[in-house]
Amino acid sequence: MAPQLAITLVFFYWPAGQALYQSMLRQDPFGLRTRFVWFANFRKVLADPAYLNSIQVTVVFSLATAIVAMVVALLLAVMAEKAVRGKGLYRTLLIWPYAVAPAIAGMLWLFLFNPSIGSLAYVLRSLGIAWDPLLNGTHAMILLVSAAAWKQISYNFLFFVAGLQAVPKTLIEAAAMDGAGETKRFWTIVFPLLAPTTFFLLVVNTVYALFDTFGIVHAVTGGGPGKATETLVYKVYNDGFVNLILGDSAAQSVILMAIVIALTAIQFRYVERKVHYG
């Protein structure tokens, strides 16, 4: 057997199969009493208002994070391209946050915006904003999106810079000679040519926001207040490891797996077709 096949079997199919099997069981935490219940766990999870709320939270969170992270990164990349001196320094500084672990990024933002001791929370309050992410769900979501997007901006920035450098200077110069202004040049030439990069980043950012932000949620809000920031991934953890309801948790992770497969398929089938690879 080819080694890559063996690795896929051991590290993907086996755990995925285990999750599927577990998702049809009802079991006490210690595994002493087990009942096979077919799809009862799925029915229960999908009928649970808390789960539907969690889907909504995840959609809002993922979209907001991906959009904020990409827009800001593109803006920074275009700005950095324009810099005449110190280009390398700008880039290095902007790439730094990517080296920060998600949980640490979460803690940094938590400290900055902590209602009691955070310096930025102090600024907000002196501006007359009643900043309280501990009780206000919208504030908590804003805090989470900021932390998650901030961490991803460097990564996006790196790719946008590379993408911008690949745009032929001759095209831009020709357009400039024809009298196209800066904004016009960006939207008609640069942005379409960046499409492959943008598409790639869209996939990466969505997947990141959906599945890689557990550490941030765990560190910043723990899913609260109420259930205002409980994403799907966080709910899998909370139900399985805090509440010890293994069947529900496994059913949720199987649903997540289906979502990933579906998302990837849709993105490559429909979105990629519209992307011009030059």
Add this chain to the structure above:
Amino acid sequence: MKFFGFAAGAAATLTLLSTTSAFAVTQISWWHAMTGANAEVVDKISKDFNASQSDYELVPVFKGTYPETLNAGIAAFRAGQAPDILQVFDVGTGVMMAAEGAIKPVAEVMTGAGMTFDKSQYLPGIVGYYSKPDGTMLSFPYNSSSPILYYNKDIFQKAGLDVNNPPKTWNEVWEAAKKIKTSGAASCGYTSTWLTWIHLENFAAWNDVSWATQQNGLAGGDVELKINAPIFVNHFQALADLAKDGTFKYGGRTSEAKQIFLAGECGIFTESSGGFGDIVKSGMNYGIGQLPYDSDAKGAPQNTTPGGASLWVFGAKSDEQYKGVAAFFAYLSKTDVQEYLHQKSGYLPVTLAAYEATKKSGFYDKNPGRETPILQMTGKAPTDNSKGVRLPNLPQVRDIQNEELEKMLAGQQTAQQALDNAVTRGNAAIKEALEN
């Protein structure tokens, strides 16, 4: 579940590592969740125990937070690699009790090793909580704590409150908090850690009202929450009203509010006696009082219930290992060991002898307030409402309560709605957990 697989694998490696170095001595593994000063206590006790005899070697292993430690123990059990001793927090007690096939009651461990286990030598409130309804002791209480009231004396002075007379009832707390806020002595009057543990579970016990049916779940069976009774609703509505203008400030679901108090933002604070160390370290001019009670409650103050953690022994180990565990528990019960644990960590002593010895040594005269949690827990013989609370899924039920209370404090619902929802959702979750 791939996560479980991984944790179990890590656990297996660990056990392998620890057994290879064993020679003639029997190794006893102890997984715990203690950090900081409390971790030093674990290490010192282990070292001293190992030095005191030559048959057994106790190996303490830090496994993370309380929930992480519990999960590590469960994962290791599922992989057939359970440690000998696992430290489980109060909330996990019901989880462990429901797993009768996985654990060995401490009472059996002791008698099996030929030792007599005299329950009367231990603090009754604590022992009762860790026993089966028939009185069989299931786990060994290692660290127990109780919620008490702390207050900032400087803020009290500024607000014109009596520095030597902390509020005794909740109404007095509300009044004092308002005075602190309106006088400008501090930006907030009152804050609290652990609303579920202090304002629901201990509130019920201390005021001698029912938290749930079946002796708050201790008698087992079909348990229904009672926390939407008028006394709870009035209490939480008062809290919600104070939250509106910031007289009460919410800090978070566990002990986050400690930061608010330590920063000098609030004048009054309720928190576990186990949090004592940090308040001393901060250098604040603090005072300690009893947990406030509700002046409308007839039996108040009754007694508070223990928080903290206990040590559970896993089943299916060799006789030699059980003898080692028994020897360690016997060592742990010694008066000087308990005295050290109590005075160093701020947790309660579990034996009456250690309490008496500490009292005699003049420790409480030098450290006023350190006796308060013990007096609270042992002042009166516990009633059906005050032996503690127990559910097979208490972590989940607390989560539900926290969510509803947060919505209430954010002004999205009244106390009545919040507690009604907490009862409905909590009862559904309990029912489901019992079906498993």
